Amino acid sequence: MTRYVINRIFLLIPIALGVTFIVFTIMNLTPSDPGRIMLGEMADREAVSQLNRELGFYDPFFVRYFNYVAGAVRLDFGVSFRSGRPVFEEIFLRFPNTLNLAFLAVICAAAVGIPLGILSAVKQYSHIDTVSRIISMLFAAAPVFFLGMMGIYIFSLRLQWLPAFGASTWEHFILPVITLSIPSAASLLRLTRSTMLETINQDYIRTARAKGASERRVIFRHALKNALLPIITILGMNFGFLLGGAILIENVFSIPGLGQLLVNSIRLMDIPQVMASTLFLALLFTLIILVVDLMYSFIDPRIKAKYSKIK
């Protein structure tokens, strides 16, 4: 088991190399001028090219990538062209906002999506089932920024119940969190429903019924626990997606988070900041998936056995 975890953590290295290489390539496909960004529009051309030379910007592509990786190995990811501060300082300044947003959104989505999904499955073909299926279908497909703008229009502009922009109080988080959680809740509902239905039709559920177990016991003790595996996967994936996917929401609601940082850095061609932000998100996502995988083994003895055999 420990061995397995260590192996998985070592896998982060090729992932990091892959991600940085791809982002580095993409960023280099677009013409940019870091010296100009750092010194401003008024600076003279000589100073700008002097700075670019110092930054190694005129070196060949692979030399620059190698230098980047060499720096990264020493945990030197460079400074933001825009602010001049170390890139990870910028990231950690904003990350708590994004984390809050994603975490609360996942909780909301789970709290709504999973119980409704179970209910929908247990009462298949009932009115509750039909209604929640239709609503979830609509919301799973609704774009987040549209939901966000509708939310701002109704609850901030019209009703004036909630603030629309910023992140200074907890009330600022209500609209973004709800908006962000709606599509997740909808997809979670659909997934919970289908896995529950599939599980309920398994033979061992019939065995449980034949033992004289009550319907409640059959659903919660036997079916739900078995259906939990795919639900947890989707929950973990959602968390990962929401971390990055908060990009749109952070921009709609002007929340200073990682998403907003990433978008602004791309717009300004702030290469070190873009590199570090995407790398951070990618590694975080991979770690979340690892945690989800490990949670499996606590639920399912078959998977635990498989991990132990890798030893």
Next chain:
Amino acid sequence: MPRELMSIENLSVIYKTDLETVRAVNGVSITLEKGKTLGIVGETGAGKTTLALSLMRLLPKATGRITEGRVILQDQDLYKLSEIEMKSIRGNLVSMIFQDPMTSLNPIMKVGDQIAESLILHNDEKLTKEQISARVEETLTLVGIPPFRKNDYPHQFSGGMKQRVVIAIALACKPQLLIADEPTTALDVTIQAQVLSMMADLKEALDTAMIMITHDIGIVAQICDYVAVMYAGEIIEYGTIQDIFDHSREHHPYTVGLFGSIPDLKHKTRRLSPIDGLMPDPTMLPRGCAFSPRCPKCEPLCKDQKPPDRDNNGHRIRCYFVGGAQ
């Protein structure tokens, strides 16, 4: 005096979907005595599983319907009981073993806990935790599994061992009736024999009546007291094992075809031999005798009207031309 345990009276079951109505069981009547074994034989699709599930009231809720008939178990009409009363019968008075042991156990529960669950659900004797745990070990020993394996999960067992666990679950509460739906079909031949002889021994030891659903004539010959031959949802022949395996007696044309030449009880038996043609589509059953389209002895009368049961001292045959008192 016959010690009657269960009587099934004119039972009919359908599966109703938006598209069609499947007539899976059509007017089945059988009685079962305490401690005896009834074999139900028939081809796939004859309605054997459906019959078994309706005895437990475990038909799929969305589609399965009991359209007529009664099932009386020890003077209780099962179809008049509430779901709560029925729950206390399932796994306690009547247990069921399903066909596929590979999928019949909950993959994420220890086998010991799965056996204990039956005991906890029907804890009429107010057993303590320790007593239940002792009973679990006892039951495991009974089915030939070392008790220390109670903390293992199903994936750690072979197919035959899994079926033993399934049997242990079914027998944990010492039921009056055990319904076994093709319990050995999914197992290797060598394992089949072991599991079967174990079941026969346990049945003897616990004085449990059994309904053994199978399409293996060998199994019938080995452990059954009575045999019912099922075809298109009907019992077309019923009798004691001696009646059914007696060469000198008349048999339903389907039984004759099913058994090929009926093997001698003393000799090695074999699997059912297929008969030309297919079973009628259960959504469109023929008006007359269900077997008439395949029957070598078919007459115009057979296609027109359902034949009656002809009874010869309890050996019943549903045909115009064979059976009845000679």
